[in-house]
Amino acid sequence: xxxxxxxxxxxxxxxxxxxxxKLIILxxxxxxxDRLLKSRKASKPINSKILNELGEERSNLENNxxxxxxxxxxMRRSLDSCIQRNYDRLExxxxxxxxxxxxxxxxxxxxxTPPSQLFPISNIGxxxxxxxxxxxxxxxxxxxxxxxxxxxxxxxxxxxxxSIPYYSDSLGNxxxxxxxxxxxxxxxxIDYIRDVKKGTFQIFMVEHAPKExxxxxxxxxxxxVDEFFDGKGLxxxxxxxx
Numbered sequence: 001x002x003x004x005x006x007x008x009x010x011x012x013x014x015x016x017x018x019x020x021x022k023l024i025i026l027x028x029x030x031x032x033x034d035r036l037l038k039s040r041k042a043s044k045p046i047n048s049k050i051l052n053e054l055g056e057e058r059s060n061l062e063n064n065x066x067x068x069x070x071x072x073x074x075m076r077r078s079l080d081s082c083i084q085r086n087y088d089r090l091e092x093x094x095x096x097x098x099x100x101x102x103x104x105x106x107x108x109x110x111x112x113t114p115p116s117q118l119f120p121i122s123n124i125g126x127x128x129x130x131x132x133x134x135x136x137x138x139x140x141x142x143x144x145x146x147x148x149x150x151x152x153x154x155x156x157x158x159x160x161x162x163s164i165p166y167y168s169d170s171l172g173n174x175x176x177x178x179x180x181x182x183x184x185x186x187x188x189x190i191d192y193i194r195d196v197k198k199g200t201f202q203i204f205m206v207e208h209a210p211k212e213x214x215x216x217x218x219x220x221x222x223x224x225v226d227e228f229f230d231g232k233g234l235x236x237x238x239x240x241x242x
Contacts, residue, residue, distance in 0.1 A: 078147060079103060083110065083140030089188055090132055092181040096124065101136060110137045127165035128178055135162065135182060139189050146199050155193075156202040159186075163209045176213070183214055183222070190221040206234070 080102045087101045099112040102120070110133045111120035124130065138157060145153055162182045166175035186203055193201040214222035228234060 075144075075148070076103070076105070079140065079144045082143040082147065083136050085143070086136045086139045086185065086189065087132075089185055090136070090181060092178040093129055093132060096129070101133075101140075103137065110134075131162055131165050132182065132185075135159075135185060139185070142201065143189075143193070143197075146193065146197055146201075155200060156204065159203060159205045161207055162205070163207060179209060180213055180217055183219055184217065187214070187219040187221045 083101045083103065087099075096112055098115050100115070102111055102113065103109075104111050104120075112124055112133075113120045124133065142153075142155065142157065146155065163179050166179055186205070190201055190203065193199050211222075211224045211227070231237065
């Protein structure tokens with residue numbers, strides 16, 4: 001009889017333990033909440049002027065993001081227009097006359113598209129044609145940067161031997177004509193930047209062709225700085241013999 005009564009009391013005690021534990025936890029949570037509320041600083045009232053300024057700034061930033069694609073299209077058209085202006089001055093590629101030059105950012109290459117066609121040609125043939133494409137791209141790129149007022153890129157080019165596609169011991173008349181055309185393009189570019197853009201530009205060129213190529217064709221912007229013959233090189237002998 002006594003044992004059964006003790007078992008009943010133990011059962012009651014066990015059933016109340018979880019509830020008591022919950023009450024203890026609840027009391028601790030309330031005490032921590034009260035402590036945090038007392039330690040929290042009073043919030044400052046919202047400054048409506050600053051809030052409006054931040055709202056305007058956010059709106060401007062959102063509009064700028066929307067305009068990025070439009071700006072990108074305008075810049076690409078400007079670049080292509082500058083490249084095309086230089087390309088149209090060439091006379092040595094009659095097979096590609098009136099073609100449209102455009103820079104492909106996907107291929108990272110200058111492409112030519114025939115008139116009344118949608119797609120560029122995949123191969124423009126000789127090294128000579130690719131040399132002209134390189135010149136037109138870099139001249140057009142600098143012209144574009146000058147046009148948009150980009151001040152972080154120095155306004156000069158270093159060009160190493162544009163005669164490589166043709167050069168041999170003696171150039172034929174056709175090769176000479178094409179090389180003269182390339183030199184005339186460089187000369188006209190300097191004139192354009194100086195006279196039309198009211199800016200300055202300089203081209204440093206190392207070349208195997210004789211100076212008569214520019215002297216005989218009145219390329220006024222060409223100036224022969226030095227000539228290297230009979231063992232005299234771009235790097236003086238005494239520098240590498242020491």
